[in-house]
Amino acid sequence: MLFNEKYGISHINFNTGWIIIDSAENVYEEEENADFHGLVRGFSKLIDDEIESLGMMQYKIRNAPFDFIFQLDNTHGIVIVAENMKHIDKLVHYIKNSLYEINYNMLYEKTDIY
Numbered sequence: 001m002l003f004n005e006k007y008g009i010s011h012i013n014f015n016t017g018w019i020i021i022d023s024a025e026n027v028y029e030e031e032e033n034a035d036f037h038g039l040v041r042g043f044s045k046l047i048d049d050e051i052e053s054l055g056m057m058q059y060k061i062r063n064a065p066f067d068f069i070f071q072l073d074n075t076h077g078i079v080i081v082a083e084n085m086k087h088i089d090k091l092v093h094y095i096k097n098s099l100y101e102i103n104y105n106m107l108y109e110k111t112d113i114y
Contacts, residue, residue, distance in 0.1 A: 005103045007039055007078075012092060017082035019095060033057075036072045042102035043070070066091045 010022035023035035040059050044051045049062040057072040067083035068091060080095060082088050 005099075006035070007042075007099050007103055009092070009096065009099070014085075014088060017085050017088060018076070019080040019082065019092065020076050021078040021080060021099075023078060033072060036070070036078050039078060039102070040070050042106055043098060045106065046098055046101055066094055 006024045008022050009019060011020040012018075013020075021039065023039065036057075040051055040061075043064075044061050047061045047064050049064070052060045052062055054060055054069065059070045060068075066087060069081045069083065071079045071081055073079045082091050084091075
């Protein structure tokens with residue numbers, strides 16, 4: 001992960017469909033698991049649809065172009081789980097592009113200070 005990125009793919013397990021997401025720890029965040037929730041909200045904003053809770057710290061975005069679940073795992077941290085392994089390569093490409101958008105166009109949105 002580069003220094004100015006908050007989120008990046010750290011590991012992909014093509015056997016299980018788990019895509020581990022690394023996040024830069026933000027010590028100023030007061031909410032527990034803020035990086036995880038921020039990532040889910042970022043994808044929701046990109047897809048322009050609502051977040052669905054599946055329980056047990058698992059979430060899905062309605063009408064997402066691929067079938068995947070966000071999961072907060074005690075061992076691995078933030079995980080995106082591919083539900084359809086036939087399209088894992090396309091999903092990884094989509095996630096990389098989405099993380100770029102979140103890292104560079106959402107986290108550092110310009111605001112007018114006057």
